[in-house]
Amino acid sequence: MTAARERPAGHEQARLYVPEVATIVRARDLTPRDKVFVIELPGRRNLGHMPGQFVQVSVFGYGEAPISVCSPPEKQGAFDLCVRNLGSVTGALHALDAGDKVGIRGPFGRGFPIDSMKHMDVLIVAGGIGLAPLRSIIDSVFLNRDEYGRLVVLYGTGTPEDILFPAELEAWQLEEGNEILVTVDEGGPDWAGNVGVITTLFSEVDIDPVNTVVAALVGPPVMYRFVLMELEGLGIPEDQIFFSLERRMKCGVGKCGHCQVEDLYVCMDGPVFSGGQIKKLHESI
Ligand SMILES: Cc1cc2nc3c(=O)[nH]c(=O)nc-3n(C[C@H](O)[C@H](O)[C@H](O)COP(=O)(O)OP(=O)(O)OC[C@H]3O[C@@H](n4cnc5c(N)ncnc54)[C@H](O)[C@@H]3O)c2cc1C
Numbered sequence: 449m450t451a452a453r454e455r456p457a458g459h460e461q462a463r464l465y466v467p468e469v470a471t472i473v474r475a476r477d478l479t480p481r482d483k484v485f486v487i488e489l490p491g492r493r494n495l496g497h498m499p500g501q502f503v504q505v506s507v508f509g510y511g512e513a514p515i516s517v518c519s520p521p522e523k524q525g526a527f528d529l530c531v532r533n534l535g536s537v538t539g540a541l542h543a544l545d546a547g548d549k550v551g552i553r554g555p556f557g558r559g560f561p562i563d564s565m566k567h568m569d570v571l572i573v574a575g576g577i578g579l580a581p582l583r584s585i586i587d588s589v590f591l592n593r594d595e596y597g598r599l600v601v602l603y604g605t606g607t608p609e610d611i612l613f614p615a616e617l618e619a620w621q622l623e624e625g626n627e628i629l630v631t632v633d634e635g636g637p638d639w640a641g642n643v644g645v646i647t648t649l650f651s652e653v654d655i656d657p658v659n660t661v662v663a664a665l666v667g668p669p670v671m672y673r674f675v676l677m678e679l680e681g682l683g684i685p686e687d688q689i690f691f692s693l694e695r696r697m698k699c700g701v702g703k704c705g706h707c708q709v710e711d712l713y714v715c716m717d718g719p720v721f722s723g724g725q726i727k728k729l730h731e732s733i
Protein backbone atom coordinates (compact mmCIF):
# COMPACT_ATOMS: atom_id res chain seq x y z
CA MET A 449 0.00 0.00 0.00
CA THR A 450 2.93 2.34 0.69
CA ALA A 451 3.77 4.37 -2.42
CA ALA A 452 7.42 5.19 -3.14
CA ARG A 453 8.51 8.20 -1.05
CA GLU A 454 10.12 10.73 -3.35
CA ARG A 455 12.48 13.46 -2.15
CA PRO A 456 13.66 16.46 -4.12
CA ALA A 457 17.35 16.59 -4.95
CA GLY A 458 20.08 19.23 -4.56
CA HIS A 459 19.26 22.70 -3.24
CA GLU A 460 15.55 21.79 -3.07
CA GLN A 461 16.55 19.43 -0.22
CA ALA A 462 17.60 22.41 1.88
CA ARG A 463 14.03 23.71 1.84
CA LEU A 464 12.97 20.50 3.58
CA TYR A 465 15.12 21.16 6.62
CA VAL A 466 15.96 24.87 6.80
CA PRO A 467 13.13 27.32 7.45
CA GLU A 468 12.98 30.23 5.04
CA VAL A 469 12.34 33.59 6.70
CA ALA A 470 8.97 34.87 5.44
CA THR A 471 6.92 37.98 6.19
CA ILE A 472 3.40 38.22 7.52
CA VAL A 473 1.83 40.88 5.29
CA ARG A 474 -1.66 40.74 6.76
CA ALA A 475 -3.30 39.17 9.82
CA ARG A 476 -7.01 39.22 10.59
CA ASP A 477 -9.22 37.68 13.26
CA LEU A 478 -11.86 35.26 11.98
CA THR A 479 -13.21 34.13 15.37
CA PRO A 480 -11.90 34.70 18.91
CA ARG A 481 -9.54 31.71 18.44
CA ASP A 482 -8.91 31.61 14.67
CA LYS A 483 -6.76 34.02 12.69
CA VAL A 484 -5.84 34.18 8.99
CA PHE A 485 -2.28 35.15 8.06
CA VAL A 486 -1.21 36.20 4.57
CA ILE A 487 2.47 35.27 4.14
CA GLU A 488 5.06 36.30 1.59
CA LEU A 489 8.23 34.36 0.84
CA PRO A 490 11.38 36.30 -0.14
CA GLY A 491 11.00 37.87 -3.58
CA ARG A 492 7.24 37.13 -3.41
CA ARG A 493 8.06 33.67 -4.77
CA ASN A 494 5.06 31.35 -5.05
CA LEU A 495 4.98 28.52 -2.50
CA GLY A 496 4.06 26.03 -5.25
CA HIS A 497 1.66 23.94 -3.14
CA MET A 498 -1.30 21.71 -3.99
CA PRO A 499 -4.57 21.87 -1.99
CA GLY A 500 -4.19 19.67 1.10
CA GLN A 501 -0.44 20.19 1.51
CA PHE A 502 0.96 21.83 4.65
CA VAL A 503 3.94 23.90 5.75
CA GLN A 504 5.92 23.81 8.97
CA VAL A 505 5.63 27.30 10.47
CA SER A 506 8.20 28.39 13.01
CA VAL A 507 7.67 31.17 15.48
CA PHE A 508 11.16 32.16 16.55
CA GLY A 509 11.82 31.30 20.19
CA TYR A 510 8.79 29.01 20.44
CA GLY A 511 8.98 26.19 17.89
CA GLU A 512 7.27 24.80 14.81
CA ALA A 513 3.74 23.65 13.97
CA PRO A 514 2.30 22.00 10.84
CA ILE A 515 -0.36 24.23 9.26
CA SER A 516 -2.27 23.55 6.02
CA VAL A 517 -2.21 26.13 3.27
CA CYS A 518 -5.73 27.56 2.95
CA SER A 519 -5.35 29.60 -0.25
CA PRO A 520 -5.53 28.07 -3.74
CA PRO A 521 -2.39 27.29 -5.78
CA GLU A 522 -3.49 29.96 -8.27
CA LYS A 523 -2.90 32.79 -5.74
CA GLN A 524 0.22 34.68 -6.79
CA GLY A 525 2.97 36.13 -4.60
CA ALA A 526 1.61 35.10 -1.20
CA PHE A 527 -0.30 32.31 0.55
CA ASP A 528 -2.79 32.10 3.43
CA LEU A 529 -2.74 30.12 6.67
CA CYS A 530 -5.71 29.87 9.03
CA VAL A 531 -4.49 29.13 12.55
CA ARG A 532 -6.44 28.11 15.66
CA ASN A 533 -4.86 29.25 18.91
CA LEU A 534 -4.44 25.96 20.77
CA GLY A 535 -1.08 26.05 22.53
CA SER A 536 2.42 27.45 22.68
CA VAL A 537 3.36 27.84 18.98
CA THR A 538 -0.10 28.73 17.72
CA GLY A 539 -0.56 31.12 20.68
CA ALA A 540 2.74 32.86 19.86
CA LEU A 541 1.72 33.06 16.19
CA HIS A 542 -1.54 34.75 17.17
CA ALA A 543 0.47 37.46 18.94
CA LEU A 544 2.22 38.35 15.62
CA ASP A 545 0.98 40.94 13.14
CA ALA A 546 1.72 42.44 9.72
CA GLY A 547 5.46 43.05 9.30
CA ASP A 548 6.51 40.25 11.67
CA LYS A 549 8.67 37.34 10.46
CA VAL A 550 8.08 33.59 10.65
CA GLY A 551 10.02 30.58 9.35
CA ILE A 552 8.48 28.41 6.63
CA ARG A 553 9.49 24.89 5.56
CA GLY A 554 7.62 23.06 2.84
CA PRO A 555 5.15 22.57 1.23
CA PHE A 556 4.97 18.99 2.48
CA GLY A 557 2.88 15.88 1.97
CA ARG A 558 0.49 14.60 -0.65
CA GLY A 559 -2.45 16.88 -1.33
CA PHE A 560 -5.85 16.21 -2.85
CA PRO A 561 -5.78 14.78 -6.41
CA ILE A 562 -7.22 17.95 -7.86
CA ASP A 563 -6.67 16.84 -11.48
CA SER A 564 -8.81 13.73 -11.04
CA MET A 565 -11.59 15.94 -9.63
CA LYS A 566 -11.91 17.83 -12.90
CA HIS A 567 -15.20 17.35 -14.81
CA MET A 568 -16.69 15.72 -11.69
CA ASP A 569 -19.04 17.03 -8.99
CA VAL A 570 -17.03 17.98 -5.89
CA LEU A 571 -18.38 17.22 -2.41
CA ILE A 572 -16.50 18.93 0.42
CA VAL A 573 -17.09 17.63 3.96
CA ALA A 574 -15.51 19.88 6.59
CA GLY A 575 -15.56 19.69 10.37
CA GLY A 576 -14.41 22.69 12.45
CA ILE A 577 -10.97 24.00 11.44
CA GLY A 578 -11.06 21.41 8.59
CA LEU A 579 -12.76 24.03 6.44
CA ALA A 580 -9.45 25.94 6.28
CA PRO A 581 -7.42 23.46 4.17
CA LEU A 582 -10.51 22.62 2.11
CA ARG A 583 -10.94 26.32 1.26
CA SER A 584 -7.85 25.84 -0.91
CA ILE A 585 -9.80 23.39 -3.13
CA ILE A 586 -13.04 25.40 -3.02
CA ASP A 587 -11.27 28.57 -4.21
CA SER A 588 -9.41 26.61 -6.87
CA VAL A 589 -12.75 25.22 -8.15
CA PHE A 590 -14.07 28.81 -8.32
CA LEU A 591 -11.05 30.02 -10.24
CA ASN A 592 -11.48 27.21 -12.80
CA ARG A 593 -15.29 26.93 -12.58
CA ASP A 594 -15.81 25.53 -16.11
CA GLU A 595 -13.61 22.53 -15.34
CA TYR A 596 -15.81 21.16 -12.52
CA GLY A 597 -19.41 20.07 -12.04
CA ARG A 598 -21.52 20.90 -8.97
CA LEU A 599 -19.84 22.05 -5.77
CA VAL A 600 -21.48 20.87 -2.54
CA VAL A 601 -20.04 21.91 0.83
CA LEU A 602 -21.18 20.26 4.07
CA TYR A 603 -19.70 22.12 7.04
CA GLY A 604 -20.20 21.32 10.71
CA THR A 605 -18.84 23.32 13.62
CA GLY A 606 -19.42 23.95 17.32
CA THR A 607 -21.46 27.15 17.58
CA PRO A 608 -22.46 29.97 15.16
CA GLU A 609 -19.57 32.05 16.59
CA ASP A 610 -17.11 29.33 15.44
CA ILE A 611 -18.09 29.56 11.77
CA LEU A 612 -14.98 30.22 9.67
CA PHE A 613 -15.10 32.42 6.55
CA PRO A 614 -18.82 33.38 6.94
CA ALA A 615 -18.70 35.98 4.14
CA GLU A 616 -17.06 33.48 1.78
CA LEU A 617 -19.65 30.81 2.64
CA GLU A 618 -22.37 33.28 1.62
CA ALA A 619 -20.56 34.20 -1.59
CA TRP A 620 -20.03 30.52 -2.51
CA GLN A 621 -23.76 29.87 -2.00
CA LEU A 622 -24.74 32.70 -4.34
CA GLU A 623 -23.16 31.12 -7.40
CA GLU A 624 -25.27 28.78 -9.51
CA GLY A 625 -24.26 25.11 -9.26
CA ASN A 626 -23.17 25.37 -5.63
CA GLU A 627 -24.87 24.13 -2.46
CA ILE A 628 -23.45 25.16 0.92
CA LEU A 629 -24.94 23.55 4.02
CA VAL A 630 -23.85 24.46 7.54
CA THR A 631 -24.71 22.82 10.84
CA VAL A 632 -23.69 23.63 14.41
CA ASP A 633 -23.61 21.47 17.54
CA GLU A 634 -25.27 24.18 19.65
CA GLY A 635 -27.37 26.88 17.98
CA GLY A 636 -28.48 29.51 20.52
CA PRO A 637 -31.51 31.82 20.23
CA ASP A 638 -30.37 33.72 17.10
CA TRP A 639 -29.50 30.65 15.01
CA ALA A 640 -32.17 29.61 12.49
CA GLY A 641 -30.02 27.02 10.68
CA ASN A 642 -29.31 23.31 11.16
CA VAL A 643 -28.36 21.93 14.56
CA GLY A 644 -26.65 18.53 14.83
CA VAL A 645 -23.49 16.72 13.82
CA ILE A 646 -22.20 16.91 10.25
CA THR A 647 -23.65 13.53 9.26
CA THR A 648 -27.18 15.01 9.67
CA LEU A 649 -26.52 17.06 6.51
CA PHE A 650 -26.11 14.07 4.19
CA SER A 651 -29.86 13.45 3.93
CA GLU A 652 -30.38 17.06 2.74
CA VAL A 653 -28.38 16.82 -0.48
CA ASP A 654 -28.80 14.90 -3.69
CA ILE A 655 -25.53 13.32 -4.76
CA ASP A 656 -24.77 11.53 -8.03
CA PRO A 657 -22.43 8.85 -6.60
CA VAL A 658 -20.84 7.84 -9.90
CA ASN A 659 -19.88 11.39 -10.80
CA THR A 660 -18.79 12.73 -7.39
CA VAL A 661 -15.34 13.11 -5.81
CA VAL A 662 -15.19 13.78 -2.08
CA ALA A 663 -12.61 15.78 -0.13
CA ALA A 664 -13.04 15.63 3.63
CA LEU A 665 -11.39 16.74 6.86
CA VAL A 666 -13.72 16.14 9.72
CA GLY A 667 -11.99 16.31 13.10
CA PRO A 668 -11.61 13.48 15.62
CA PRO A 669 -10.97 9.95 14.24
CA VAL A 670 -14.42 8.65 15.22
CA MET A 671 -16.04 11.20 12.88
CA TYR A 672 -14.09 9.75 9.95
CA ARG A 673 -15.72 6.37 10.51
CA PHE A 674 -19.24 7.85 10.53
CA VAL A 675 -18.61 10.10 7.53
CA LEU A 676 -17.12 7.18 5.57
CA MET A 677 -20.23 5.10 6.38
CA GLU A 678 -22.48 7.91 5.08
CA LEU A 679 -20.46 8.28 1.89
CA GLU A 680 -20.50 4.54 1.25
CA GLY A 681 -24.23 4.57 1.98
CA LEU A 682 -24.61 7.09 -0.86
CA GLY A 683 -22.81 4.63 -3.14
CA ILE A 684 -19.66 6.72 -3.70
CA PRO A 685 -16.74 4.37 -4.58
CA GLU A 686 -13.89 4.44 -2.04
CA ASP A 687 -11.37 5.49 -4.67
CA GLN A 688 -13.39 8.69 -5.21
CA ILE A 689 -13.20 9.61 -1.49
CA PHE A 690 -10.19 11.47 -0.04
CA PHE A 691 -9.65 12.23 3.64
CA SER A 692 -6.98 14.46 5.13
CA LEU A 693 -5.67 13.20 8.49
CA GLU A 694 -4.11 15.24 11.28
CA ARG A 695 -1.45 13.68 13.47
CA ARG A 696 1.18 15.03 15.83
CA MET A 697 4.21 15.94 13.72
CA LYS A 698 7.76 17.13 14.31
CA CYS A 699 9.99 16.90 11.23
CA GLY A 700 7.37 16.82 8.45
CA VAL A 701 9.78 14.89 6.22
CA GLY A 702 9.58 11.24 7.27
CA LYS A 703 12.51 11.25 9.73
CA CYS A 704 11.20 11.33 13.30
CA GLY A 705 8.29 8.87 13.27
CA HIS A 706 5.97 11.13 15.31
CA CYS A 707 3.21 10.96 12.70
CA GLN A 708 3.36 7.22 12.01
CA VAL A 709 0.05 5.36 11.63
CA GLU A 710 0.72 1.65 11.11
CA ASP A 711 3.23 1.49 8.19
CA LEU A 712 2.59 5.02 6.93
CA TYR A 713 4.00 8.43 7.76
CA VAL A 714 1.14 10.92 7.61
CA CYS A 715 3.59 13.73 6.78
CA MET A 716 4.89 12.06 3.59
CA ASP A 717 2.39 9.38 2.55
CA GLY A 718 -0.48 11.75 3.46
CA PRO A 719 -1.94 13.82 4.95
CA VAL A 720 -4.48 13.01 2.19
CA PHE A 721 -5.48 9.34 1.89
CA SER A 722 -8.14 7.59 -0.19
CA GLY A 723 -11.19 5.99 1.42
CA GLY A 724 -9.72 2.55 0.65
CA GLN A 725 -6.44 3.40 2.42
CA ILE A 726 -8.26 4.86 5.43
CA LYS A 727 -10.37 1.70 5.86
CA LYS A 728 -7.21 -0.40 6.12
CA LEU A 729 -5.66 2.04 8.63
CA HIS A 730 -7.83 0.86 11.55
CA GLU A 731 -5.90 3.10 13.96
CA SER A 732 -6.83 6.19 11.92
CA ILE A 733 -10.60 5.83 12.31
C1 LIG B 1 -1.00 18.12 8.48
C2 LIG B 1 -1.55 19.06 9.52
C3 LIG B 1 -2.19 20.21 9.14
C4 LIG B 1 -2.68 21.11 10.11
N1 LIG B 1 -3.30 22.24 9.69
C5 LIG B 1 -3.73 23.13 10.60
C6 LIG B 1 -4.34 24.35 10.18
O1 LIG B 1 -4.50 24.62 8.98
N2 LIG B 1 -4.72 25.21 11.14
C7 LIG B 1 -4.56 24.95 12.48
O2 LIG B 1 -4.93 25.79 13.30
N3 LIG B 1 -4.03 23.80 12.90
C8 LIG B 1 -3.60 22.88 12.00
N4 LIG B 1 -3.01 21.72 12.43
C9 LIG B 1 -2.90 21.47 13.89
C10 LIG B 1 -1.70 22.26 14.45
O3 LIG B 1 -0.52 21.75 13.88
C11 LIG B 1 -1.65 22.10 15.98
O4 LIG B 1 -2.76 22.74 16.55
C12 LIG B 1 -0.37 22.74 16.51
O5 LIG B 1 0.74 21.94 16.15
C13 LIG B 1 -0.44 22.89 18.00
O6 LIG B 1 0.84 23.39 18.40
P1 LIG B 1 1.00 24.32 19.67
O7 LIG B 1 2.46 24.39 20.00
O8 LIG B 1 0.28 25.60 19.49
O9 LIG B 1 0.20 23.50 20.74
P2 LIG B 1 0.79 22.53 21.92
O10 LIG B 1 1.18 23.45 23.03
O11 LIG B 1 1.82 21.62 21.37
O12 LIG B 1 -0.50 21.71 22.23
C14 LIG B 1 -1.77 22.30 22.53
C15 LIG B 1 -2.85 21.24 22.47
O13 LIG B 1 -3.05 20.82 21.11
C16 LIG B 1 -2.88 19.42 20.99
N5 LIG B 1 -2.23 19.17 19.69
C17 LIG B 1 -1.02 19.57 19.29
N6 LIG B 1 -0.78 19.18 18.02
C18 LIG B 1 -1.87 18.51 17.61
C19 LIG B 1 -2.25 17.85 16.41
N7 LIG B 1 -1.46 17.77 15.33
N8 LIG B 1 -3.46 17.27 16.36
C20 LIG B 1 -4.29 17.31 17.41
N9 LIG B 1 -3.99 17.92 18.58
C21 LIG B 1 -2.81 18.50 18.68
C22 LIG B 1 -2.03 19.03 22.18
O14 LIG B 1 -2.25 17.69 22.55
C23 LIG B 1 -2.52 19.98 23.24
O15 LIG B 1 -3.72 19.54 23.82
C24 LIG B 1 -2.53 20.81 11.50
C25 LIG B 1 -1.89 19.64 11.88
C26 LIG B 1 -1.40 18.77 10.92
C27 LIG B 1 -0.70 17.52 11.35
Ligand code: FES
Nearest residue numbers: 698700704705715
Ligand atom coordinates in the same frame (compact mmCIF):
# COMPACT_ATOMS: atom_id res chain seq x y z
S1 FES C 1 6.54 14.20 11.28
FE1 FES C 1 8.44 13.20 11.42
S2 FES C 1 8.08 11.35 10.35
FE2 FES C 1 6.27 12.50 9.99
